[in-house]
Amino acid sequence: MPLRVEVPKGRRFWYIRGTVHAGKRSRSIYESTGIGAGDPRGHYKAEKVKEKRESQLIQEVLTDPLERVTFTEAAADYGAERERERIARNPALKGQPDKEMEYVAKWVTFLRARGLADIPLTEMCTKAAPALATYFDEKHIQKGNKLSTMHREADTYHTVMNHAAAKGWAPEKYPRAQLPDYDILEQPVNKWLYPEEIMLFIRLAPKHLTLFTAGVFATGIRGGELLFVSRRRPSYQPNTTGLSLEPGQEHIFLGYTKSGKPIIRALPDWWVEMIHQALSARTDAHDALFLTETGEPYVRPRKQRGFLVKTAWRPIRERVAAVIERLAGRRTAAGDHRGAERLRQRAAICREVTPHWGRHNAASHLLMKGRSKGDAKRAGGWSTDKMLQRYEHLAPEANKSMANELDFGRAGRAIRVHPPKKAS
DSSP: OOOEEEOOTTOSEEEEEEEEEETTEEEEEEEEEEEETTOTTHHHHHHHHHHHHHHHHHHHHHHSOGGGOBHHHHHHHHHHHHHHHHHHHOGGGTTOOOHHHHHHHHHHHHHHHTTOTTSBHHHHHHHOHHHHHHHHHHHTGGGTOOHHHHHHHHHHHHHHHHHHHHTTSSOSSOOOOOOOOOOGGGOSSOOOOOHHHHHHHHHTSOGGGHHHHHHHHHHOOOHHHHTTOBSSOOOOOTTOOEEEOOTTOOEEEEEEOTTSOEEEEEOOHHHHHHHHHHHHTOOOOOSBSSBOTTSOBOOOOSSOOSOTTHHHHHHHHHHHHHHHHHHHHHHHHTTOHHHHHHHHHHHHHHTTOOTTHHHHHHHHHHHHTTOOHHHHHHHHTOOSHHHHHHHOOOOHHHHHHHHHTOOHHHHHHTSOOOOOOOOO
16 A cells, blocks of 8 residues: 555544555555644645655665664654654644653663663564563562552553554564552552532532532543533544533533544533533633633643642632531530541541542442443443552442341351250
């Protein structure tokens, strides 16, 4: 198939796709041009890039056999392509550090120390499994790092290898970076919140954050994604978001996954009613569903750190904790010291809540209400049971209820035990 330029489904850039032939050698090509899909002259520019790149690729096929491409070279090629896309998306990012490439550099350093980074990828894939098995133990487990950090680094390694496999430099079945098994009992905080606590967060939120606070618990969407959702009807185009309020089909469109699947989250009726009330009071022309306290849309930061509503969220946590502590004081006055201590513990947990806890509680409450893990994964967009388990937290009462299912004691009392007969 000759080289051509196209915008693949779910992508935001023009890509070069096809096969380059040079004598008896050939190579499949699937790489970004760095030209945005929305560029009015995008197709013309992409064709020019293809013409220039085609001669380079032919030369590469002739002089640089695929068997000699190393992990270091594949990582550099991935970094260059990623940088082109970043700058095309936001020119202000030029010269700014890229956290993703810091993770790539860690992998290059680790594999180089074991003599694996600078040998052909085809050879590396036959030798890397033992080294990959020790990576997370050496770099993270012994240091007590979070599982979320390990997931990000594993994803980076897999992204580089997928990039290499797509170009034919590495086999598709390359050795995977195996994450440690997740032990839910080792969680420092059970991020389960009771419905009454969730309602306190919603009711005590400042006016401009009431809808957002309800939304993170109502949908399980990450706060950093929900905050920038458009209130306009979805166009279902790449790199866009939208809100549909069609009766019976209310949902938020968040874009597309890497595999090209649309990301759609259904909305519960109680939150839809809040959206209608909030939008009916709006007189501005802003596209954003959520506005700051001054009535302006939130601006995406160049580099995501924490969450943008941190300053406003801190007093919400304090107000919720204060209400629960007042209830604890009443319990103490009534002589219920055990109940008072339990409420103080809940107040301490509420002081740790962030918007991302809404995602944890979306999974937990669905499972607590008897929905299957498959339903919970579809509702929250989790692809595997292991990912769902990261977000699954159960109320103490649920654990007690499950323990009572092993009702051997009651069954034992129903059995009449006869004493042994005396010998005559």
